Amino acid sequence: PLQLLQGKTVPKRLKTSQRIPREPQMPRNLIKEIFRHFVKMPVTRDAFKVVEKCSEKFFKQLSGDLEAYAHHAGRKTVEAADLEVLMRRQRLVTDKMPLNVLIENYLPLEYRKLLIPVAVSGNKVIPSK
Amino acid sequence: RRRMKRTAPRSTLRKIIKKHKPDLLCYKAWLYFTFKQECPGVVVHLNFLLFLHRLAEEARTNAFANKSKIIKPEHTISAAKVL
Numbered sequence: 001p002l003q004l005l006q007g008k009t010v011p012k013r014l015k016t017s018q019r020i021p022r023e024p025q026m027p028r029n030l031i032k033e034i035f036r037h038f039v040k041m042p043v044t045r046d047a048f049k050v051v052e053k054c055s056e057k058f059f060k061q062l063s064g065d066l067e068a069y070a071h072h073a074g075r076k077t078v079e080a081a082d083l084e085v086l087m088r089r090q091r092l093v094t095d096k097m098p099l100n101v102l103i104e105n106y107l108p109l110e111y112r113k114l115l116i117p118v119a120v121s122g123n124k125v126i127p128s129k
Numbered sequence: 130r131r132r133m134k135r136t137a138p139r140s141t142l143r144k145i146i147k148k149h150k151p152d153l154l155c156y157k158a159w160l161y162f163t164f165k166q167e168c169p170g171v172v173v174h175l176n177f178l179l180f181l182h183r184l185a186e187e188a189r190t191n192a193f194a195n196k197s198k199i200i201k202p203e204h205t206i207s208a209a210k211v212l
Contacts, residue, residue, distance in 0.1 A: 026141060026177070034178060038185035042199040043190065050205040058180050062173070063149035083172045085206065092179050099172075105180050 031055055062086075142173050 028048075035051050036043065069082040087093040092102065103112055184205065191204040 016166050025145065031181070034181050035185055038182045039189055039200060041189060044199055044201050046202040047188070047200050048203045051181070054184060054205070055177065055181070059145045059175070062176065063146045066146070067150050083176065085181075087176060090176075090179075102168050102179065103172075103175060106175055111174075116162070 026052075026055055026059075028052060065089075138204070142177075 009055055032048055035048070065086055066078045067081055069085055070076060070078050073082070078079065084093060084099050087102075093099050135181070188200050188204045191207055192198075192200050195204070
């Protein structure tokens with residue numbers, strides 16, 4: 001049969017540079033890393049997938065809440081105060097556990113500097129008032 | 130043991146919020162990041178960290194209750210339902 005002799009036509013490769021626009025999402029590795037850091041136990045692969053889905057839902061809820069808070073205050077911009085109120089409702093921030101302590105415990109120094117005054121060497125406090 | 134990566138993916142966070150609420154100006158202060166006091170983006174990241182922390186704790190207790198040495202999907206699912 002002739003058809004076999006003709007040889008297969010190799011399909012042209014698609015351009016590799018075509019980027020498919022993806023839904024923005026937290027980097028998987030980061031989620032994994034953080035979760036593993038906190039759990040301190042072996043975790044199966046499927047469990048990580050569940051964690052990813054959970055974090056997606058978390059962000060969905062978060063943005064809805066933030067919008068509600070900002071609208072309530074008659075603003076269109078989310079401010080730090082909105083987030084504090086949100087975290088108070090999540091019972092992350094309480095009277096015993098103020099936001100600054102959480103920031104101190106969980107965030108690295110570079111971000112801490114931006115949020116709360118930190119004493120540095122030379123008897124200086126950043127940011128200076 | 131490697132240390133956890135500590136940087137926050139700030140632009141990704143912004144994009145995520147943008148996806149859900151396109152008309153919410155979360156990050157007006159973004160360009161003036163270093164000058165302005167309040168930067169909600171980092172606090173959002175903090176919030177996310179704490180959320181994962183809680184989820185992790187919850188999943189761990191579930192695993193312990195089932196006398197399992199590793200965390201399986203059902204543990205995390207039931208943990209997520211609690212939160």
